[in-house]
Amino acid sequence: NAGVMQNPRHLVRRRGQEARLRCSPMKGHSHVYWYRQLPEEGLKFMVYLQKENIIDESGMPKERFSAEFPKEGPSILRIQQVVRGDSAAYFCASSPLGQADQYFGPGTRLLVL
């Protein structure tokens, strides 16, 4: 029973480039959440998605960040024109329909040079 999968595990980008982070939820889970953990800071909610729907994006920065969870394929968190302040660990979590418990993937560590 595979857990939440994220790739890549590590991503290095130069300022101004685009970063694409992928997340496949656990089998049978229909909710996907993205969180960001900045160095020495806590986990912060970014966005909550179901298939083809963004349910809550209250934690997403207004510019450069977008997320999707298409009918087929993984959820994608996209960061355009990355800046050094985007360097962080980005975690994806999933939960079953109608349940609150969330299970985290291994994370993507983004480093912006």
Add this chain to the structure above:
Amino acid sequence: QKEVEQNSGPLSVPEGAIASLNCTYSDRGSQSFFWYRQYSGKSPELIMFIYSNGDKEDGRFTAQLNKASQYVSLLIRDSQPSDSATYLCAVNSDAGGTSYGKLTFGQGTILTVHP
């Protein structure tokens, strides 16, 4: 006032002792409460969740919830060095009133269990 507050620690206990981790939250409408364990450089791992007032036990772990006091705690009995990690309290405070949605995390408490 932070939405979810935890003592940052570090909390140090000897092997075999009981470790007590505390968390308070500000949103009275919160419905679901979670404890995660995070080892350095790793992702958070769900160890307990609790929805109702009172105690919930799972092995060496006991979660306690008091909604009137807006307080949730985690007790770890017979602490082991492998329990040394950061413990994150998380609260579901979805304004829509559903039982699922975004989690708000505390800053975490660093626990060290020394032999």
